[in-house]
Amino acid sequence: MRRFELNYEIAVVGGGPAGLSAAITAARAGRKVILLEKAGYLGGNATLGLPLLGFLDLDGRRIVGGIAQEYVNRLTERGQCLGHRTCPKHNSVTNVDPEGFKLLAIEMCREAGVDIILHVEACRTEVENGRLNRVILFGKGNEISVEADIFIDCTGDGDVAYLAGCSYEAGQPGTGVLQPPTVMFTLENVDTMRLYDYIEEHPEEMTFSATIDHRPGYDADYFRASKNHVFVGLRKIFDRMHAEGKCPVDRETLIYIKSMNDGEVYVNSTRLLNTDATDIFSLTNAELEGQLQVAKLTKMLQENVVGFEDCFISSIAPTLGVRETRRFKGVKELIADEICAGLIPEDTIGLGAYKIDIHSGTDRSTLFRTVEQPFGIPYGCMVSAEIENLMFAGRCVSVDAATLASVRVMPQCMTMGQAAGQAAAMAVADRTAPKDVDVAKLRKELYAQKAVLDMEQVQTLPMNEF
Numbered sequence: 001m002r003r004f005e006l007n008y009e010i011a012v013v014g015g016g017p018a019g020l021s022a023a024i025t026a027a028r029a030g031r032k033v034i035l036l037e038k039a040g041y042l043g044g045n046a047t048l049g050l051p052l053l054g055f056l057d058l059d060g061r062r063i064v065g066g067i068a069q070e071y072v073n074r075l076t077e078r079g080q081c082l083g084h085r086t087c088p089k090h091n092s093v094t095n096v097d098p099e100g101f102k103l104l105a106i107e108m109c110r111e112a113g114v115d116i117i118l119h120v121e122a123c124r125t126e127v128e129n130g131r132l133n134r135v136i137l138f139g140k141g142n143e144i145s146v147e148a149d150i151f152i153d154c155t156g157d158g159d160v161a162y163l164a165g166c167s168y169e170a171g172q173p174g175t176g177v178l179q180p181p182t183v184m185f186t187l188e189n190v191d192t193m194r195l196y197d198y199i200e201e202h203p204e205e206m207t208f209s210a211t212i213d214h215r216p217g218y219d220a221d222y223f224r225a226s227k228n229h230v231f232v233g234l235r236k237i238f239d240r241m242h243a244e245g246k247c248p249v250d251r252e253t254l255i256y257i258k259s260m261n262d263g264e265v266y267v268n269s270t271r272l273l274n275t276d277a278t279d280i281f282s283l284t285n286a287e288l289e290g291q292l293q294v295a296k297l298t299k300m301l302q303e304n305v306v307g308f309e310d311c312f313i314s315s316i317a318p319t320l321g322v323r324e325t326r327r328f329k330g331v332k333e334l335i336a337d338e339i340c341a342g343l344i345p346e347d348t349i350g351l352g353a354y355k356i357d358i359h360s361g362t363d364r365s366t367l368f369r370t371v372e373q374p375f376g377i378p379y380g381c382m383v384s385a386e387i388e389n390l391m392f393a394g395r396c397v398s399v400d401a402a403t404l405a406s407v408r409v410m411p412q413c414m415t416m417g418q419a420a421g422q423a424a425a426m427a428v429a430d431r432t433a434p435k436d437v438d439v440a441k442l443r444k445e446l447y448a449q450k451a452v453l454d455m456e457q458v459q460t461l462p463m464n465e466f
């Protein structure tokens with residue numbers, strides 16, 4: 001085996017929306033930064049064809065800025081994003097071209113001077129007296145041992161924190177049931193306009209169960225008006241298929257994202273119940289079964305849904321989309337009562353307002369509850385309570401299960417990544433621990449980077465900014 005010993009000021013593990021934002025921000029602040037990623041590309045779930053949800057609140061006001069808005073602006077300039085559009089169901093939808101995002105991620109890392117190693121997976125840590133000295137990664141017969149002043153765990157599952165022995169919680173309260181993962185896939189040659197004619201004639205296809213909130217206007221005209229939408233519907237067809245034992249997925253409806261290309265949709269409708277994506281056997285089963293569901297669901301759509309008759313699968317996502325695993329113990333925990341009350345604490349590093357969106361891990365239902373007003377994401381939920389030089393950003397932060405179901409959307413993960421990267425840079429410069437970072441100074445820096453931190457700012461922001 002070849003062994004390498006590396007030394008950095010800041011090491012970010014995981015190059016998804018959170019990790020990219022953390023690494024780019026820390027490097028822009030002048031620190032020596034490495035980004036370590038197990039896949040052969042950057043972007044994490046932002047490359048699966050998913051839209052960025054969570055930019056706008058229930059009233060259509062933009063509540064996210066900073067690096068998240070910068071990705072949108074730069075992709076829009078290239079014709080790879082359509083900006084933000086309000087949505088009666090999801091508050092807002094911001095479609096991005098997944099391949100465009102992948103390439104922009106490389107460019108932004110290079111511009112900022114982030115060193116990158118791909119194809120390496122964190123597999124060991126060395127912890128001494130509450131300090132993380134090293135993360136050891138492995139890839140293709142190479143062992144990479146990384147020393148850093150500060151580590152930021154952006155692996156989604158919190159693999160670094162887990163390997164370092166940190167405490168965590170997982171799943172819904174009481175049961176521990178995890179939201180199910182999904183294998184995303186792309187269909188071509190879908191005649192969406194015929195589908196919208198069909199749902200106009202059959203509005204019952206757009207009825208939802210009592211656990212799903214939405215506003216009026218989520219209808220054929222809305223879908224026809226722009227490619228910037230997410231379609232959730234076909235309730236009656238799915239009910240009928242289930243009743244006949246012919247529905248291959250545990251779902252109440254079809255969900256797809258209309259891509260910017262004619263006839264192309266990204267389908268978000270496979271569901272792997274009772275999966276724990278941190279258990280390698282369960283993960284393997286979900287990947288394989290999920291891929292098989294793709295073929296079966298496509299056949300069901302071809303045979304039963306107007307507009308899908310001649311569609312074909314053009315790609316299956318290279319990796320399972322995981323909604324929920326571990327949430328680590330931070331110096332603060334953000335909980336559902338606080339987000340539902342719209343609290344914006346003094347140490348807020350960004351805002352959220354997305355729905356509490358819980359896909360059932362044991363049946364075909366989904367809970368989709370409105371968050372009435374924006375809430376603040378406190379700095380402390382990204383700072384490990386147990387390891388002095390460890391931070392988290394993205395899906396593994398310190399929140400309860402219902403809060404994760406809102407803040408897991410990508411703009412909020414990017415927001416957390418940016419704040420973690422900036423805080424880590426300040427901690428290195430001041431030779432202090434993340435928990436001792438001057439949060440007022442951090443907020444000032446984030447404000448200068450156009451992050452959105454309070455409601456006063458929200459009142460004045462344009463929805464789109466190009």
Ligand SMILES: Cc1cc2nc3c(=O)[nH]c(=O)nc-3n(C[C@H](O)[C@H](O)[C@H](O)COP(=O)(O)OP(=O)(O)OC[C@H]3O[C@@H](n4cnc5c(N)ncnc54)[C@H](O)[C@@H]3O)c2cc1C
Pocket residue numbers: 013014015016017018019036037038039042043044045046050051052053054120121122123154155156157159160181182184268320321322323393394395396408409410411413
């Ligand atoms: C099916 C599905 C649909 C969703 N729909 C939407 C949506 O429509 N809009 C929206 O905004 N959000 C959506 N989300 C939520 C959102 O995609 C994620 O919560 C978000 O991407 C989390 O960002 P992250 O950076 O924390 O993690 P990820 O995007 O998962 O990125 C983690 C990165 O870390 C890498 N990594 C993992 N483990 C290791 C390791 N041990 N060593 C090295 N690297 C590692 C991974 O390869 C990956 O690149 C959806 C999620 C899923 C699964």
